[in-house]
Amino acid sequence: MKDIRKVYYPDIVAINNATFSLAEGEIHALAGENGAGKTTLMKILFGLEKADKGEIYFNSELINIHSPVDAMKRRIGMVHQHFMLLENLTIADNIVLGIEPKRKGLYDYKKACEITRELGTKFDMVIDPEKRISQLTVGLKQKVEIMKVLARDARIIILDEPTAVLTPQETKELFHQLMLLKKDNYTIIIITHKLREIKEICDRVTIMKAGNIVGTYDVDKISIDEISKKMVGYDFEVSKLKSNVKPGKIILDIKGLSLTIGGKKRLDNISFSIREKEILGVVGVEGNGQKELSQVLNGEIKNYDGDIVLDDFSLKGESILEIRKAGISYIPEDRMVDGANLNGSIYESAIVLKSKEKEYQNGIFLNGRKLEEFTDSLINDYGVKCNSKYDDVKSLSGGNIQKIVSAREIVDARRVLIANQPTRGIDIGAVMTLHEKLKSLQSQDKGILLISSDLKEIYDLAESVIVLYDGKVVARINNIKDVNEEQLGRYMLGIDVQENMGASL
């Protein structure tokens, strides 16, 4: 792949200029932080996304890949991070879908089972082809995905974050099977940010950062620390925003949260607290419990163990509305779906919280004048670029949508703000605005929980930080100045665990 460039409409450069090459029979790691462009690059190779620029050569021949069908013709297969499986069908059904064996014109299910068993043998595993997908563990589902690709005769297999959802044992098994495939001269690309895995199994590693290729290295000749540095390394200077606020008393106390979904522990005995005037950063590689933590804290998930205490009042089992009333506001991760109403106007998305307050009502009516003023003030304070407050939300850029969502929530945060990836994928100007606003909120005796996968953001804003790995808090750093980003990276990637945490990996 040469000089690939991909720009998402209207202004997000996903891939700037990437050149990537693959040798037959190798296991090649594609490493980089969230949003570095790894998945996008691979989706271009698999025909799911179109590159705006660049060429793809296959055995030195220039080829066009417009769709997954083209990719499959070149015997390229991809296992997506989110599985594309049919839950109520059996393993065999899933594997042969689209290439069904037939006998006398009918679907030959027996043959499908045979094919599945054969693939299983090749893979060194005993598999019951007649089991339904819904009964399988995540690890097995992933294997079905890989077998689906193999059944279509792929020789190049792209795996997107294959171990993100696996237990250590399942990971070990997967690696064993990938080695078997390698022996059969299959070529494998693994998208990952788990460095130990790269060391363990890969031949070469290509590192991406912010849409660019940092370089391709032989794994033997590069250390974990070097990879980590190249992945997360910033030219970071101490932020001007950083103020010397002294945190006050504890506002929000999280006590021993545990949550199990689908047999996997998503949260494992998590405890921490937030003080007044404190921005507590939550970092971790995506999929290590951040999503579940925010779902528990905002009231979406109620059947957890442990307790959430706000100013000495337990919020356990309270609804979203009750939690908001108690003074916790929430910037959702997915602004397009959960944060704003894309089918409505800016005004409608802006007033959703204020409209409930008596102050903004006139008897049975909403106080339109006050709400309009409120919306205008949000638009002005945050510099939202729009013609008027009645513009459709969907006509705005991502940064401007996020400004509206954040503005609404920041203004409403009476005690605590939970900000989940508040600046992901938005332009630098919007990021600056939001950072300033978070800081000014902090100076008002409020606590902020900042869940972010952007380490620079954490360093810019947070006083203290906790690191999540596999649903556990593996490190708590009370003064972020005490830890350099390299060490933080080691916690995030599960290389190190802080001693007093007592968590075992």
Added chain:
Amino acid sequence: MKLKDRLVSYSKKRGFSFQTFFFESLKTIMAVLIAYLIAIIIILIVSDKPSESIYWFVVGPFSNMMEFGELIKKAIPLMFAGIAACVIVKANQFNLFTEGAFYVGGLVAALIAIYIKLPAVLAVIAALVGGGLVAAIFGYIPAKLKSSLNVNEFVSSIMLNFIVLWIGVYLISNVVIDDASGDTATQIIPEVSKLKILFSGTNISYGLLIVVGIVILVKIFFSKTLPGYEIKMTGDNENFAKYSGINVQRRVVMAQTLGIFIAGVGGATEILSNYHRFNWKTLPGYGFDGFMVTIIAKNKPLFVPLAALFIGYLRAGADLMAFNSDVAQEVVAIIQGVIILLIASERFFSSSFFKRLLDNYKERRDAQRMDVMKNE
């Protein structure tokens, strides 16, 4: 400032896009034209005197005041049904009990008028509100089943339609029947409870004022009150509503019940305006019509009366055609079906479709220019 600039600046202030409005209007007009074309072809095929048929169909409703009044009279229940459906669809629900609500509302209004003696204005109000309330109580059932058990409101509301129909038929043929009528019907509705004619020389009753009032109230409800706003947010994006702390389930039930109440009042108005006795032995069909009207109105309350007038015009014209020539008025159903299919579709004449067309045209034009320049 020039008028055009003024309009543009005003529309910008209200978040109103001329481009979108233009394309949406063009789409509606295209849909209507295509539907008319189909209807005219059909008339040409089946009619022995097609020009006469088409004349009555297209021009008939405007031929005199009485006929124009007939158009309005036909549009009134459509406005009721349309605004009722509009409220329900705002919450992204499809509770078809608007149909049964017309029946229940009409029956209950007739019974209140006949059996409860009240002074003039009060008698009308009691009948209208009573009809609406009883309908709303029934309409609450599918709404509640949807919100708490996720029972498909569409299917359950249709079943409920048949249930209330048969209960109603039972009542008017056994319990509240007036044997003197020579029909299965209630007693005569006393004059004091009836809605009088609004404009003499027509058949337009005060029902027109009632429905216009309701349309305005609904508009205010959605743009100025908290429940209305929350219903709209719930229908637009349930996730957003949920995360913002809106009680999604309560709003879903509220929208359906409110819509059904309006439909019930619509049934009451229809009976008190145009009938001497309540004698419906089938469902009136306004429930489905209402959803059709609100589709054409793009689910905007203030457009509902316009859409209803349009359908009223179609039907008045078709009636005249059927009366004066040899084509059945049901040709209207074909026009209606085609129009909704086209208007509701996202792909047919969408603004992006136009933009693509425009882009293609520009590309081709540019290419041609290049060719011309080369040749020169």
Added chain:
Amino acid sequence: MNSFWDLFSSVNFYVTIIALATPIIFASMAALISNKAGIVNISIEGTMLVSALVGAIFSTLFSSAIMGILFALVAGVLMGYLFAFSTIKLKTNEILVGIAINILAAGLVVFIIYALTGNKSDYSSVPLKTISIPLLRDIPIIGKIFFDSLNLLVYLAIVVIIAMSFFLKKTVLGVRIRSVGMNAKAVDSIGVSSEKVKLIALLIAGGLAGLGGAYMSIGFMSSFNTGMIAGRGFIGLAAEAIGAGIPYVTALFAVVFGLVNAFSLTAQTITGINIPYELLNTLPYFVTIIGLVIFAVIKKRRNKNNI
């Protein structure tokens, strides 16, 4: 007839049950295959209505019930295509398309009858003859019910249930239809066009609804009238929901519906019961709502247990 016993011991009662269950079976199988492909198809009602008329017209035209059925089938497939084209190609909301088609159908049939005959409600047909099978009809009770007084379409309905179950499980197309309904993206991701699969499912659904319509005007009665479908298409949808998408369970509810319907039609003749027929007429619809509620409660419980 004068007691419950007489009612339940009469062969006619059971024949009536089967006769009333048959259109629901066709409608529910149409709903089922649409739903398997992930589409809520409310146009079945209108499709049945149009097909019922087309069946009646062509049965008289050719003086052959079979020709009537064939043309009703074709009409159903065409209506299915209209629904599929609007939802898949024009990307219109399926409920809105369904409403549009139902409105269209209701007017279209009156229009056609009027253009053909000058009246607005009825059109007589050449009905199907009942089939009496020698030997089998002599089996006590069962013979009288199943092999002496049913017509071709009733047997076809039974075949359709079995064939549907077989088709969805054992054929490539059937598996693909189910796959599309579960996760259309997953199907597209492996290079099979989910739109094409949906189209085929909707055409089959249209055809089944067409047979259901033909049954009403050719099999059940000997004429078409505009009110004859009376929500049977919608009840088919309900039956499908109650049957949780399993053909045999769905058919079972159709039979329960037939039983209640037959009971409501004949119960007044029982002495000692003084329920007017209008109220008895509400019974089938009540049973349908109750069925939907029971199904929903079971589903909710099951979901709870899974968490």
